Amino acid sequence: MNNCYVLFYSQARFSYVRMKYLFFSWLAVFVGSWIIYVQYSTYTELCRGKDCKKIICDKYKNGVIDGPACNSLCVTETLYFGKCLSTKPNNQMYLGIWDNLPGVVKCQMEQALHLDFGTELEPRKEIVLFDKPTRGTTVQKFKEMVYSLFKAKLGDQGNLSELVNLILTVADGDKDGQVSLGEAKSAWALLQLNEFLLMVILQDKEHTPKLMGFCGDLYVMESVEYTSLYGISLPWVIELFIPSGFRRSMDQLFTPSWPRKAKIAIGLLEFVEDVFHGPYGNFLMCDTSAKNLGYNDKYDLKMVDMRKIVPETNLKELIKDRHCESDLDCVYGTDCRTSCDQSTMKCTSEVIQPNLAKACQLLKDYLLRGAPSEIREELEKQLYSCIALKVTANQMEMEHSLILNNLKTLLWKKISYTNDS
Numbered sequence: 001m002n003n004c005y006v007l008f009y010s011q012a013r014f015s016y017v018r019m020k021y022l023f024f025s026w027l028a029v030f031v032g033s034w035i036i037y038v039q040y041s042t043y044t045e046l047c048r049g050k051d052c053k054k055i056i057c058d059k060y061k062n063g064v065i066d067g068p069a070c071n072s073l074c075v076t077e078t079l080y081f082g083k084c085l086s087t088k089p090n091n092q093m094y095l096g097i098w099d100n101l102p103g104v105v106k107c108q109m110e111q112a113l114h115l116d117f118g119t120e121l122e123p124r125k126e127i128v129l130f131d132k133p134t135r136g137t138t139v140q141k142f143k144e145m146v147y148s149l150f151k152a153k154l155g156d157q158g159n160l161s162e163l164v165n166l167i168l169t170v171a172d173g174d175k176d177g178q179v180s181l182g183e184a185k186s187a188w189a190l191l192q193l194n195e196f197l198l199m200v201i202l203q204d205k206e207h208t209p210k211l212m213g214f215c216g217d218l219y220v221m222e223s224v225e226y227t228s229l230y231g232i233s234l235p236w237v238i239e240l241f242i243p244s245g246f247r248r249s250m251d252q253l254f255t256p257s258w259p260r261k262a263k264i265a266i267g268l269l270e271f272v273e274d275v276f277h278g279p280y281g282n283f284l285m286c287d288t289s290a291k292n293l294g295y296n297d298k299y300d301l302k303m304v305d306m307r308k309i310v311p312e313t314n315l316k317e318l319i320k321d322r323h324c325e326s327d328l329d330c331v332y333g334t335d336c337r338t339s340c341d342q343s344t345m346k347c348t349s350e351v352i353q354p355n356l357a358k359a360c361q362l363l364k365d366y367l368l369r370g371a372p373s374e375i376r377e378e379l380e381k382q383l384y385s386c387i388a389l390k391v392t393a394n395q396m397e398m399e400h401s402l403i404l405n406n407l408k409t410l411l412w413k414k415i416s417y418t419n420d421s
Contacts, residue, residue: 047084052092052107056216064130065189066182068173069213069220072098079220081105085227087291091307095223102223103212104304108193130185130216142184143168149191154281155313163201163280167191170200173213189217195306201280207271207301224302229264229290230255230366258370259415260299265363266411267301268293269404272355275309276400282312284351286333288358308333312351320349351391356400360386360407367411375414382407 057074059065072079081094089109096105133142143164150160171179171187179187190196196219202208209222255261275283287308294304315332324330324340330347331337335358338348364383371379386403389396 046086046089047092047094048086048089048109049081049084049092049094049105049107052109052218053081055109056107056218059130059216060182063182065186065216066173066180067186067213067215069098069218070215072213073215073218079105093305096220098212098220101212103220104209104223105218105220106195107218108189130189132188133181133184135181137181137184139168139179142179142188145188146191150280153197153311153314155311157280159279166200170211186214186216190214190219193217193307194310198275198283198306198309201278202274205271205274207267207274207303208306209302209304222302224294224304225296227291227294227304229293229295229362255366255369256299258367258372259418261366261370262411262415263299264295264301265367266408267295268359268363269356269408271301271303272359273404276355277397283309284312284315284336285309285355285358286315286336288335288355288362290362310336315351316349319347322347354389354391354396354400356404357387357389360389372414375410379410382410 053073056065056070060070060074069079079096079098081096083095085093085095085104087093092105092107092109094105096103133145137145146164146167147160150163154160154163167187168179171183173183173186196211196214199208199211199221203211209224212220212222214220256264272285275285285308287305292303292305292308294302296302310332315336319330319332319338322330323345324347325345327337327340330340335353337352338350339352340346341348360383364387367383368376368380382403386407389400389403
């Protein structure tokens with residue numbers, strides 16, 4: 001009798017454990033499938049390359065726009081999209097191939113949200129895409145339109161006419177010495193984008209990716225082998241299950257050797273110099289994050305995403321009238337911050353932290369991890385002095401130049417005789 005009871009109890013317990021195991025197994029499968037479905041839906045919303053191509057090619061085939069990339073994209077199909085790098089649905093970004101050359105393809109979706117620097121800092125919807133210039137607009141009139149746009153964006157600078165002529169040279173995609181209406185419409189749409197403008201202004205600088213071509217407001221820029229300052233690229237399915245804290249620690253492990261990191265860091269410092277009081281004014285880096293910086297196989301820094309690098313004159317003029325309750329309301333991007341004047345409840349125009357301080361904040365952990373012991377103390381001291389820089393400090397420009405040059409000198413002295421440099 002006792003033996004039968006024990007056997008019955010054992011079987012009942014086994015069945016219970018089995019049912020419990022099956023229940024949690026199916027629950028895990030259900031939850032995992034749901035997460036993957038949600039992420040896949042997000043991915044398909046973010047990555048809309050086919051829609052982008054259709055919009056651009058419809059405009060091209062209807063004679064609205066033109067540019068050096070149009071025929072390859074829409075007729076011969078020798079320009080095609082590869083891996084999706086988009087982070088926002090309206091700003092499409094892909095690794096691509098154009099006539100067997102690697103590049104990065106960027107496209108603004110129709111009805112995309114644009115930052116309208118002519119009125120406010122809030123994004124707005126473009127009502128009609130490629131509506132300017134209109135038929136009958138002369139080249140001289142188009143030059144005046146571009147000049148007025150630059151004056152609003154960059155301030156009243158004496159050399160704006162040179163920049164206008166440079167833009168007309170870029171707009172002449174087929175190099176026939178004339179800018180067609182289609183090319184002018186493409187150029188006008190592209191000039192609304194800060195990244196395109198900055199690529200033209202800094203086209204001869206080492207750390208700015210070269211413009212390969214455009215069609216409408218789609219443009220192709222030089223490919224960068226490594227599309228983040230550090231870290232390892234993982235499939236998005238795996239990314240779902242990695243905690244953010246562990247991911248940050250893991251990223252720091254997957255970095256180049258220290259001399260190579262130092263060379264990349266010097267490149268970032270040189271880029272800060274390029275945008276600090278450049279030939280057409282100062283630009284502000286409003287999103288200084290690792291995902292916006294990359295480097296090539298020689299460990300030369302290359303910018304990957306410059307959409308949040310904006311003209312200082314323009315940003316100051318627009319943000320100063322913004323209503324605010326606290327300093328948190330006076331932010332553009334993630335890094336361009338001003339203060340809230342409580343007496344007027346308006347944002348002040350002076351950005352608190354200069355580009356160099358933001359760059360040093362990003363480089364601090366990157367450079368100190370694995371730094372040679374003989375320079376670590378001095379390097380840490382210089383980085384913290386750099387991070388403490390304020391725009392409002394007396395003699396800021398002199399201090400800015402001194403700290404930047406000291407940092408570059410310290411790093412170059414250490415790596416100049418190494419193979420890695």
